[in-house]
Amino acid sequence: MTRRGRRPANSQTRAAVMGAARETFAARGYLGATIRQIAATAGVDPSLVLYFFGSKDQLFRTVLTSSVDGRQLLSQLFDGPADELGQRLVTRFLRLWEGDAGATASALLRTAVTEQRFGTLVREHIAPAVTTTLVERVGVDPAQASVRAALLASQLSGLVLARYLLRIEPIASATIDWVAAAIGPTIQRYLTGALPTPPATAPPVLNTG
């Protein structure tokens, strides 16, 4: 039985699949989304999704990397004088998350937390990009940049968890200005304040994952 009205395999169709994938991953996360749902939303046959993208894994990576121009985003976030960066960075970060980028970013965070191989994406791409930005744009000592980037990640990722994913009150309902005033000083210290001597490189034995 031929299906009438289905889309042909051209670049418009590819864009429709990308749009459907972005929407479905944002709503259901990586694990919850299926190729079948994405195909139905895009109005195509599931085999066409696989024809364009190969696998759900590959489709998810494509959605992520095409949604976000990482370098431009980081430049925006870290722009301006370093000595007032904390509060400004939190404000910009939350505005971004509450804009178009947020749904995709939430899907990435949910997936990175549950699927080891997407944790790698954060570790190997996002963290090093932030480290580089700290050196180039904020003037952080290169020897401390990765420590400062990791501390920054520890507070911003937890802020996203508390405000958007777990919705813990009153942080979930607070204004961006309030959150920036409360958390800004933490970010400022992590970026430019005094820190304890950098950690030893020998890893402790961790039994959790």
Add this chain to the structure above:
Amino acid sequence: MTRRGRRPANSQTRAAVMGAARETFAARGYLGATIRQIAATAGVDPSLVLYFFGSKDQLFRTVLTSSVDGRQLLSQLFDGPADELGQRLVTRFLRLWEGDAGATASALLRTAVTEQRFGTLVREHIAPAVTTTLVERVGVDPAQASVRAALLASQLSGLVLARYLLRIEPIASATIDWVAAAIGPTIQRYLTGALPTPPATAPPVLNTG
């Protein structure tokens, strides 16, 4: 065909199912774990798991609430003088997470992030328990206790993400003492320091989740 050597429906069997469930949820998370796997690990028929616990959802809640004596845990975490609490709290929190409680706690966090209804568990049970502890044991002004608890959650949950789930270096491999020295001052300020005027109660429109 009767299966020989399967366990009967008694309290030892229930305990074996609980053990298998704890292990399976910790290894695979809520979504990844199946009743079938848990039953196989426990050496029982899947129907017996449902007989004891009703559903995967109910089994997960039972594992969580029976693994952790919340009040005792919170008392331990917040014990001692309030003016040196930050660094001490981070140290104790990380030791707990790297002990027996960590695997279950990681499974809870992963699941709370991906499944809305388990986010509710954190919002409605864990956050209020921390708020009460701040008032009773740390002497926090009741009017500020929920704000301070939410800020605490934003840093500790992000620390767990960065160190254990995303494994961002050098925080993933740093000693507990180093992490406590770096993050302790943040926790101290969130618990006892000056904060901006408490946030307005009117929630902003959030388009992410």
